[in-house]
Amino acid sequence: MKDDLLELLWRGLLETLYMVLWSSLFALLLGMALGVVLVVTEKGGLLQAQRLHKVISTVINSVRSLPFIILIVLLLPLARFVVGTTLGPTAAIVALSIGAAPFLGRIIENSLKEVSVGKIEAARAMGANASTIIFRVMIPEALPALIRSMTIGIIGIVEFTAIAGAIGAGGLGSLAIRFGYQRFREDVLLSTVILIIVLVQVIQWTGDTVAGRIERKRTRFE
Incomplete structure (x- = not known):
């Protein structure tokens, strides 16, 4: 291993964590909004609006059908408008x-659909409005499934950061391509792969642990 390996890995890891943290935050907020809207506007939903549901569903499917590398290129003008540049970790956060938001929206939608219809109807019978049912019944009841869904989404974002590295986003993906592949640094390439694997494992373990604790706590009180 060369003397600069640790410095390169540390810088790449920090850039990756920076992108994952902020991208996850924004994608989760947008994905949660999309998931909730999809559930409540579907046929028989709390706020049934089938035309709106169809439009949102079509947009989500359209974005999800694009390969991520193409999506990044399409969003370069937006990144320049928002952050003033198309290069670096901050610009990559936009893409x-x-x-990630449409993917998260779909899996959050599926998680919310697991909530018992009986509990929703009971809340309706007691006079609860739509917002109360969403935030006091649906989301709390689906919380373990939501956490697991969000964990999958965050892991997907980690994978996206590696792809974004191909166009100058920085992070471990960029390090693997620029130093590991293009400069034939096998030590860099192997080390970045190991770091990404460890990062994914930590995220998965954290999500499973939090979801499991919530489920066990509920079981004790039932």
Whole structure:
């Protein structure tokens, strides 16, 4: 291993964590909004609006059908408008957030659909309005499934950061391509792969642990 390996890996890891943190935050907020709207506007939903549901569903499917590398290129003008540049981790956050949000929206939608219809109807019978049912019944009841869904989404964002590295986003992906592949640095390439694997494992373990604790706590009180 060369003397600069640790410095390169540390810088790449920090850039990756920076992108994952902020992209996850924005993508989760947007994805949660999309998931909730999809559930409540579907046929028989709390706020049934089938035309709106169809439009949102079509947009989500359209964005999800695009390969991420193409989506990044399409979003370069937006990144320049928002952050003033198309290069670096901050610019990549724009594409990462928008690219991950539709995927998160779908898996959050599926998680919310697991909530018992009986509990929703009971809340309706007691006079609860739509917002109360969403925030006091649906989301709390689906919380373990939501956490697991969000965990999958965050892992997807980690993978996206590696792809974004191909066009100058920085992070471990860029390090693997620029130093590991293009400069034939096998030590860099192997080390970045190991770091990404470890990062994914930590995220998965954290999500599973939090979801499991919530489920066990609920079981004790039932």
